[in-house]
Amino acid sequence: xxxxxxxDFSKGLVPAIAQDVATGEVLxxxxxxxEAWQRTLATGEAHYWSRSRSELWHxxxxxxxxxxxxxxxxxxDSDTILLRIEQVGGAACHTGRRSCFYxxxxxxxxxxxxxxxxxxxxxxxx
Numbered sequence: 001x002x003x004x005x006x007x008d009f010s011k012g013l014v015p016a017i018a019q020d021v022a023t024g025e026v027l028x029x030x031x032x033x034x035e036a037w038q039r040t041l042a043t044g045e046a047h048y049w050s051r052s053r054s055e056l057w058h059x060x061x062x063x064x065x066x067x068x069x070x071x072x073x074x075x076x077d078s079d080t081i082l083l084r085i086e087q088v089g090g091a092a093c094h095t096g097r098r099s100c101f102y103x104x105x106x107x108x109x110x111x112x113x114x115x116x117x118x119x120x121x122x123x124x125x126x
Contacts, residue, residue: 008078009034013049016081018059018092021070027092028100030059032081044069046083063123065089091117094124 007014013031020027030048032040035056039047046067050057060066067085074081093100093114102114120126 005074006078007032007037007074007081009037011079013051014079014081016046016048016083018046018067018083018085018087021084021086025099026101027085027087027098030057037081040069040072040083046085059092060088063089063091063094063118065091065118067092089117094120096120096123 013033014037016030016032016036018027018030019025030046031051032047033049033056036047036049039056039058046059046069048057048059049055058066066088067083068088069083069085071084072081073084087098091098093102095102096116096118097112097114098117099114102112103110104113
């Protein structure tokens with residue numbers, strides 16, 4: 001077994017799950033490339049690769065809702081990253097909600113299950 005602690009970027013982007021360190025709540029899934037990985041390690045705050053904008057993204061760089069990394073885990077194949085984070089400001093989702101997983105399917109109906117923490121139009125202008 002390899003003792004190297006680094007994701008396998010040989011196939012491109014690697015999924016990164018952000019989990020609240022205090023509650024265990026899964027807040028979001030994003031992707032990292034090598035640069036995002038290195039920036040995360042260097043700063044202690046989560047950085048990702050934005051697939052929609054094709055650019056490096058410092059989580060909270062615009063909104064102030066940064067993710068302070070408490071620990072990092074890799075899965076058994078080193079192709080998925082788990083960031084155990086403190087979500088500063090309470091919102092992980094660009095929609096202003098606590099979690100990106102804010103819709104729940106139950107008994108054939110969908111309901112919202114994650115609180116709105118801020119108005120995205122006021123923060124992002126859209």
